Amino acid sequence: MVDKTLELFDCGHRACGGCGAALAARMVTKAAGTNTIVVSSTGCMEVFSTPYPETAWKVPWIHSLFENAAAVASGIEASLKKQGRNEKVVIMAGDGATFDIGMICISGAFERGHDFTYICYDNEAYMNTGIQRSGATPYDASTTTSPAGKCSFGNKRPKKDMPQILAAHGSPYVATTSIAYPADLMQKVEKAINTRGPCYVQIHAPCCTGWGFEGEQTIAIAKLAIETGLWVNYEMVEGKVVKAKKVVRKPVEEYLKTQKRFRHLFKPTRQDAEIAAIQAIADRNAEKYGIDIKLRKE
Amino acid sequence: MTLAVGCRARPGKSRDNKTGSWRVFRPVFDKEKCTKCGLCITLCPEGCISETEDEFVIPDYTYCKGCGICAKECPGKGIGMLQEEK
Amino acid sequence: MMHITEGSHAVAEAVRLCRPQVISAYPITPQTHIVEALAEIVADCQLDAEYITVENELSALSACVGASAAGSRTYSATTSQGLALMFEVCFNAAGMRLPIVMSIANRALGAPLSIWNDQQDSISLRDSGWLQFYAEDNQEATDLHFLAYRVAEDHSVLLPALVCFDGFILSHTYEPVDMITQEDADRFLPKFSPYERLDAADPISFGMYATPDYYLEFRYEMDRVLKQSKEIIHNAGKEFGCMFGRDYSAMIEGYRLEDADTAIVAMGSICGTTKDSIDEMRDEGKKVGLLKIRVYRPFPTEEVAKALSHVQRVAVLDKNISLGAKGAVALEVRDALYSSGIPVKDFIIGLGGRDVRKKDIKAVVALVEKGEGDIFYGLRREVL
Numbered sequence: 001m002v003d004k005t006l007e008l009f010d011c012g013h014r015a016c017g018g019c020g021a022a023l024a025a026r027m028v029t030k031a032a033g034t035n036t037i038v039v040s041s042t043g044c045m046e047v048f049s050t051p052y053p054e055t056a057w058k059v060p061w062i063h064s065l066f067e068n069a070a071a072v073a074s075g076i077e078a079s080l081k082k083q084g085r086n087e088k089v090v091i092m093a094g095d096g097a098t099f100d101i102g103m104i105c106i107s108g109a110f111e112r113g114h115d116f117t118y119i120c121y122d123n124e125a126y127m128n129t130g131i132q133r134s135g136a137t138p139y140d141a142s143t144t145t146s147p148a149g150k151c152s153f154g155n156k157r158p159k160k161d162m163p164q165i166l167a168a169h170g171s172p173y174v175a176t177t178s179i180a181y182p183a184d185l186m187q188k189v190e191k192a193i194n195t196r197g198p199c200y201v202q203i204h205a206p207c208c209t210g211w212g213f214e215g216e217q218t219i220a221i222a223k224l225a226i227e228t229g230l231w232v233n234y235e236m237v238e239g240k241v242v243k244a245k246k247v248v249r250k251p252v253e254e255y256l257k258t259q260k261r262f263r264h265l266f267k268p269t270r271q272d273a274e275i276a277a278i279q280a281i282a283d284r285n286a287e288k289y290g291i292d293i294k295l296r297k298e
Numbered sequence: 299m300t301l302a303v304g305c306r307a308r309p310g311k312s313r314d315n316k317t318g319s320w321r322v323f324r325p326v327f328d329k330e331k332c333t334k335c336g337l338c339i340t341l342c343p344e345g346c347i348s349e350t351e352d353e354f355v356i357p358d359y360t361y362c363k364g365c366g367i368c369a370k371e372c373p374g375k376g377i378g379m380l381q382e383e384k
Numbered sequence: 385m386m387h388i389t390e391g392s393h394a395v396a397e398a399v400r401l402c403r404p405q406v407i408s409a410y411p412i413t414p415q416t417h418i419v420e421a422l423a424e425i426v427a428d429c430q431l432d433a434e435y436i437t438v439e440n441e442l443s444a445l446s447a448c449v450g451a452s453a454a455g456s457r458t459y460s461a462t463t464s465q466g467l468a469l470m471f472e473v474c475f476n477a478a479g480m481r482l483p484i485v486m487s488i489a490n491r492a493l494g495a496p497l498s499i500w501n502d503q504q505d506s507i508s509l510r511d512s513g514w515l516q517f518y519a520e521d522n523q524e525a526t527d528l529h530f531l532a533y534r535v536a537e538d539h540s541v542l543l544p545a546l547v548c549f550d551g552f553i554l555s556h557t558y559e560p561v562d563m564i565t566q567e568d569a570d571r572f573l574p575k576f577s578p579y580e581r582l583d584a585a586d587p588i589s590f591g592m593y594a595t596p597d598y599y600l601e602f603r604y605e606m607d608r609v610l611k612q613s614k615e616i617i618h619n620a621g622k623e624f625g626c627m628f629g630r631d632y633s634a635m636i637e638g639y640r641l642e643d644a645d646t647a648i649v650a651m652g653s654i655c656g657t658t659k660d661s662i663d664e665m666r667d668e669g670k671k672v673g674l675l676k677i678r679v680y681r682p683f684p685t686e687e688v689a690k691a692l693s694h695v696q697r698v699a700v701l702d703k704n705i706s707l708g709a710k711g712a713v714a715l716e717v718r719d720a721l722y723s724s725g726i727p728v729k730d731f732i733i734g735l736g737g738r739d740v741r742k743k744d745i746k747a748v749v750a751l752v753e754k755g756e757g758d759i760f761y762g763l764r765r766e767v768l
């Protein structure tokens with residue numbers, strides 16, 4: 001059993017106050033324990049944790065490039081196997097590194113079946129380079145490369161379904177979770193690490209700077225994502241959804257209103273059609289994963 | 299200082315960066331209202347809150363950035379945020 | 385023991401004897417025979433290695449980065465487009481100070497697409513911090529792998545190394561090669577002992593980023609150790625010579641150079657043709673010699689200057705071109721001879737597999753004797 005009281009992600013890192021990704025790093029390393037090698041991609045987490053010589057990692061850690069974490073991890077896993085060592089290999093990569101630029105490396109590594117856990121901390125854009133859109137950016141979010149404007153409502157496409165893509169690769173265990181549910185997060189990470197083969201965990205990790213809200217709201221906003229059905233915490237075992245967190249759903253507006261990246265949907269004029277389109281995304285999620293708790297009418 | 303081969307480092311050095319200096323608001327913990335649920339410890343992105351010997355919780359102000367997550371999430375509303383005087 | 389084998393198979397056999405623990409490569413002509421042969425070797429349990437069949441070259445070298453950092457001796461091989469795809473990882477692996485060894489079956493870079501030989505691919509990586517060895521024949525291509533691992537892994541070096549040998553011309557040619565035994569290989573190349581490794585028992589962060597306060601120093605450090613590796617190359621090459629009779633202590637080699645008026649400078653298989661034509665020119669009374677460059681990085685600047693100090697003119701055969709400037713070897717040779725005043729003429733030759741024959745070498749000599757050069761040699765008339 002892993003001793004979860006250990007702090008393996010140290011103080012002094014340079015994440016913004018209230019950073020969801022920093023919290024994810026803390027929780028993941030806690031769940032993984034000391035017998036772990038972490039592989040990071042270029043991005044916020046790598047930058048805020050490792051300006052030479054001030055590393056925040058108390059477990060062995062490696063960063064090579066933006067796009068190649070899964071390939072680097074493949075090499076580590078092969079090397080450990082050859083040496084008869086038993087450390088667990090855990091990748092911690094951003095959504096840009098995962099959904100976009102790292103797709104080839106990830107696909108190759110999952111297809112080859114390496115024994116590692118790939119964790120994507122999903123803050124829904126390229127934050128490190130200044131909040132540009134990624135394949136994980138939600139529909140209508142305004143980013144610096146998908147700005148809302150006179151003839152645009154922001155990002156034109158909904159999030160890519162990365163968990164499904166990796167499940168289709170034959171991943172034995174795929175899960176989504178959120179920093180707002182620490183027990184769920186740590187339990188899923190642990191389960192992924194203890195499942196043989198390439199496993200995937202996608203963590204919703206709100207970014208106060210990129211999404212436009214006060215740092216104290218990070219957990220509250222992550223919860224709202226779940227409560228509106230715009231983010232679903234679920235598990236897939238051998239490609240089948242086995243568990244999804246049920247909620248009494250709130251209207252998506254309650255989530256959207258909290259963040260500057262969606263402000264253009266309310267000001268200067270309310271964009272009913274766009275809000276309805278986002279509500280439809282939440283409704284589809286609810287239907288697909290069966291998350292609605294039906295309240296009994298008196 | 300000698301340069302590490304290949305830009306590497308062993309743990310401990312990030313503590314040289316005292317992020318407490320970033321703080322604008324200081325979380326102040328009310329012992330009376332604290333139920334010792336531990337949620338603030340779990341949710342602090344800095345991992346800087348710990349339990350004291352008399353089972354109370356306090357943040358390490360050397361690193362606390364004053365983000366306010368602990369205050370916002372404390373179930374007993376036992377943490378207040380006070381403006382730092384500089 | 386002498387074997388008549390294809391260059392690629394000789395290289396694969398040398399790699400087997402080096403006992404890499406992780407191999408990660410992606411097939412590309414004319415490198416394919418190496419990775420196929422190694423796959424067979426591993427499949428037949430003649431080498432106890434993990435062979436990662438990656439989905440592209442960027443991943444091939446990235447996997448080597450991970451495996452090397454985790455503490456394994458690693459190997460890859462590629463050429464041309466594959467090396468270009470690896471470009472980013474190449475700089476990364478060197479900066480991370482990981483002693484990966486990679487074979488390059490040299491091939492031209494597209495566009496236009498060409499599968500045939502020149503040395504543009506590896507030359508384009510000259511600034512990356514990798515050691516670069518160039519082989520004249522398959523014997524050298526084989527031996528240089530042992531040397532490359534020895535030098536790269538030396539704790540005073542810790543940089544990756546390329547062993548370059550001309551695609552098709554060497555890789556697909558059968559030549560007699562004297563292969564050292566496993567016992568001898570183990571004596572020359574001891575077990576890999578990583579300087580540091582990813583290890584839960586001693587957690588180290590690899591690949592941190594450097595602010596402007598440190599970056600300059602890290603680059604200085606790489607340049608310093610690369611230059612200092614000359615001594616390690618010398619000693620290891622000498623030891624190899626003592627053990628097996630083929631001395632690689634020198635980074636350059638002269639051929640009939642001592643009394644030459646005209647020196648040809650070249651790298652790789654073209655040196656063979658050049659030697660043959662020099663013999664013929666010598667018979668005709670021409671005082672021509674060859675300076676072969678075996679190690680291009682670190683560049684043997686002082687050694688080149690010394691070896692050429694007595695000649696009247698130099699013709700450099702460049703199987704590459706730094707477009708908009710000169711051939712990369714000529715630039716270095718000119719730099720080495722700067723204060724001597726000896727004229728250095730550049731001949732861009734044999735690009736994209738254009739055959740270079742003895743008569744071409746003779747024509748180059750005739751041109752440089754007239755003071756001509758700095759040209760693409762042998763262009764089709766219609767472009768002139």
Ligand SMILES: Cc1ncc(C[n+]2csc(CCOP(=O)(O)OP(=O)(O)O)c2C)c(N)n1
Nearest residue numbers: 042043044066094095096097125126127128
């Ligand atoms: C090959 C390459 N292209 C672009 C970049 C620039 N870049 C660095 S980090 C980054 C975005 C990272 O986004 P993500 O993976 O989502 O991590 P985040 O910063 O959001 O945590 C980009 C575009 C790079 N480092 N390398």
Ligand code: SF4
Nearest residue numbers: 015016019044207209
């Ligand atoms: S920009 Fe966002 S992800 Fe990056 S450190 Fe700040 S809060 Fe964290």
Ligand code: SF4
Nearest residue numbers: 332333335336338372
């Ligand atoms: S969250 Fe509040 S009640 Fe719970 S331990 Fe912290 S201060 Fe005490």
Ligand code: SF4
Nearest residue numbers: 342362363365366368
């Ligand atoms: S204010 Fe933020 S950084 Fe400070 S103790 Fe509370 S959660 Fe931690």
Ligand SMILES: [Mg+2]
Nearest residue numbers: 094095125126
């Ligand atoms: Mg991101």
